[in-house]
Amino acid sequence: MNLNQWLKTNTYHHSAFSDLKELVERKQQKNLSISLCIPTLNEDKTIGKEVVIFKSELMNRYPLIDEIAIIDSGSQDRTLEVASSFGADVYLSQDILPEQGFKRGKGENLWKAIHQLTGDIIVYIDADIKNIHPRFAYGLIAPLILRDEVQYVKAFYDRPLAVSQGVRVSGGGRVTEILVRPLFSLFFPDLTAIIQPLSGEYAVRREVLEAIPFPIGYGVETSHLIDVYNEWGLGAFAQTDLDQRIHRNQETQALGKMAFGILQTFLRRMESLGKIQPFPNLSTVLRQFQAKEEQFEMLEHAITEEERPPMNTIEEYNNKFTGSKFAGRNKKKPRKTGNRKETENKA
Amino acid sequence: MAGKHKKLMERIPEYEERIRALGESVLANLVMVSEIPAPTFHERARMDFLLHRFNEYELINCSTDEVGNALGILPGTEGERNIIVVAHMDTIFSEEVDHTVSIQPNLITGPGVGDNGLGVAAMLSLPMLLEHLNIKLKSNLVLMGSSRSLGRGNIEGVRFFLGNTDLDISSGVCIEGVELGRLSYSSIGMLRGELTYRVPESYDWTRFGAGGVILNINEVINKILEIPLPRRPQTTIMLGSVQAGTGFDKTPTKAVLRFEIRSESEEQVMSLGQQIEDIAAEVASRTGAEVSFINIAQRRPGGIAFSHPLARTSRGIMKQLNIQPRISPSTSELSAFIDREIPAVTLGLTTGEDMAQPGESISLEPTYTGLTQLIALLESIDEGCCDES
CATH class of the missing domain: 3.30.70.360 (Alpha-Beta Plaits)
Structure with missing residues (x-):
């Protein structure tokens, strides 16, 4: 597909969907149900406002969203209390699919949400957005309601902010520009059209979500893009400009960890797709330095990007959704689940 | 009339619980209003939001004017009288200030949430609250986000409206976010x-x-x-x-x-x-x-007397809701009503801290009482309980 053409037809600004009344009508005509998932870990500063805004504006005022759920990784602060006090459904990730065990990571929460939530479309919104607004959800949901061929809608943030302490320009973050975009340019040039591949806000159809594996850590967004592209092509994507997003700024060292996790996931995908020769076993320890007075101290971070298999390979999930319109479709065998031995054998 | 008023006073406390059920919608209005910067003379974006909301509620005559007020009318069943509810839209915070609002279970923090984000949100939420309480006013309810109120604005917005409208305004209620118990009916x-x-x-x-x-x-x-x-x-x-x-x-x-x-x-x-x-x-x-x-x-100093039925009814409602009235003269929007000899009061809705600071915060819980008081007063005015005989 011609990238310029794709940018023209599949890139939106949220203001194109501000007629929520019409959007709700179209949703009802298509008999779609929509779930909002907010994955959390210690987000009590921002979660209350997110729940209030989405519940009031997109459930009560305009019934666009049918359920709002917080999937929490074990917050130590008041995240769960605050969220439930404003009426959100709150789940502990470890209580969902207990037979599958519990792994700590945002991707784990996203994956388990597929089992817990019932919507035909799931929209994921990060919990740390300070300037939350209904557009963060409807801007992503709308292309899925309006265009049947679109499967996966990604957010990007294009409007520059006045930078002050703790607030930064969000469009094209550092890890995107330094790592992901160069990698995509080398191996998946089509995916460079995704302006902000690492944004944590996206809306996806269930039949896509249940058919792709989920890295539980930093690599989940990158892996999604590669898998959806591989299976459904660039035409399955759309992206929406949500203006600005104010959130916590991350230290460079934290971004280093993120980049390390993403790189592991990326290399694994490249191997399994046969785009590169298999590597020998690679280290999963990231080494960083910090200076203490005159001494340099080495920090070691063990970062292993584990992966969950496609949800439609999980028995409990298939049992739960038996009889639903999703039952029996698109079933995939576990693939490329991060088991290096298996991957190497395949390659 | 006395019987009607007594019945009204008896059912007021029930309102509070029912209003609480719509708390998140009032809160959403508060957040969305407060996060739009609106320094005096630059209220345009906030006005646009209000008009959008007025249209969503299907108010009639949703409009603005030469000085940037936002107006909408909730038509009454009879429409013989016009009651106006005014909340000033402008704040003391410049557009450069981070206007992000944060919500904790009983605390809302952000620049201008009390003065006057909550006042505007309450005014904006009235059609929804009245519908939820199944209250149909006989009078038209004119809702107004007024511009150019503070400092050099010199309450130009409300002055302009009252000086130029064709509507015959019978009573006015001005809303300020803070402080619950505030009752002003005279201007100094x-x-x-x-x-x-x-x-x-x-x-x-x-x-x-x-x-x-x-x-x-x-x-x-x-x-x-x-x-x-x-x-x-x-x-x-x-x-x-x-x-x-x-x-x-x-x-x-x-x-x-x-x-x-x-x-x-x-x-x-x-x-x-x-x-x-x-x-x-x-x-x-x-x-x-x-x-x-x-x-x-x-x-100019002036206003209605302590014994005026509007003042007396306001105090009676506060007493019924266990609100301690703090009666003080006002220099805000109320003065414009006084200049035109329109009976009016100013009410506060909740408690606040660090007012006029970027970390301004207000309590959520008292807001339900504040809103109950506002609705009870509107009903009383509508029933004629606040008219001078």
Whole structure:
């Protein structure tokens, strides 16, 4: 597909969907149900406002969203209390699919949400957005309601902010520009059209979500893009400009960890797709330095990007959704689940 | 009438729980309003949001005017009278300030959430709240987000509307986010002035000394403090701010003093204003500095009496809801109603802290009582309980 053409037809600004009344009508005509998932870990500063805004504006005022759920990784602060006090459904990730065990990571929460939530479309919104607004959800949901061929809608943030302490320009973050975009340019040039591949806000159809594996850590967004592209092509994507997003700024060292996790996931995908020769076993320890007075101290971070298999390979999930319109479709065998031995054998 | 009023008073406490059920929608309005910067004279974006909401509620005559007020009318079942609810849209915070609001279970924090984000959100939520409570007013309810209220705005928005509307307004209710218990039905005489001293380029420092204009302002302040103020009528002079100089080692060439005179007597206000202007001129004449005196805003004292049915009913509702009334004269929107002899009151909705700071915060829980009080008063006005016989 011609990238310029794709940018023209599949890139939106949220203001194109501000007629929520019409959007709700179209949703009802298509008999779609929509779930909002907010994955959390210690987000009590921002979660209350997110729940209030989405519940009031997109459930009560305009019934666009049918359920709002917080999937929490074990917050130590008041995240769960605050969220439930404003009426959100709150789940502990470890209580969902207990037979599958519990792994700590945002991707784990996203994956388990597929089992817990019932919507035909799931929209994921990060919990740390300070300037939350209904557009963060409807801007992503709308292309899925309006265009049947679109499967996966990604957010990007294009409007520059006045930078002050703790607030930064969000469009094209550092890890995107330094790592992901160069990698995509080398191996998946089509995916460079995704302006902000690492944004944590996206809306996806269930039949896509249940058919792709989920890295539980930093690599989940990158892996999604590669898998959806591989299976459904660039035409399955759309992206929406949500203006600005104010959130916590991350230290460079934290971004280093993120980049390390993403790189592991990326290399694994490249191997399994046969785009590169298999590597020998690679280290999963990231080494960083910090200076203490005159001494340099080495920090070691063990970062292993584990992966969950496609949800439609999980028995409990298939049992739960038996009889639903999703039952029996698109079933995939576990693939490329991060088991290096298996991957190497395949390659 | 008395029977109707009694029944109304009896059912007021039930409202509170039912209003609580819509808490998140009021909160959402509060967040969305407060996060739109609206410094005085720059309320456009906030006005657009209000009009969008008014249209969503299917109000009629949703419109703006030459000074940027946002207006919508919830038609009454009979429509013979017009009750107006006003909340000023502007805030003291510039557009550069981070307007992000944060919500905790009982605390909402952000610039202007109390003054007057909550007031605007409450006004905006009225159609939804009335519908939820199944209250159908006989009177038309005119909802107004007023522009240009604070400081130099000099309540121009509400003044413009009242001076130019064809609607016959029978009563007015002004809403302020803070403080629950606030009850104003009279306006105090007020004059807000700004004195600016400048030293001309040709200033002869050897003749007048090198102290600069700070000394001028200091002398003016000393002389203002010497002015005897009467106990009756109650009169005060507030020295609000002084700005002068630019650093440590530069002789200041410009100084500004802002002050406000308040008195129950209009004559006192005028007389004190004149005295301060004279003092300023005298000090300037002795030092060779240039002085300018600007009358920023002025209010006439007046209002309805303590025994007026609107005031009495307001107190009665507060008593029924266990709100301790704090009766004080106002210099805000209420003055514009008083000037036109329209019975009106100002109510507060909740408790607040760190007002006028970026970390301004308000409590959620008392808001439900504040909203109940507002709706009960509107119903009372609508029932004719607040009319003078």
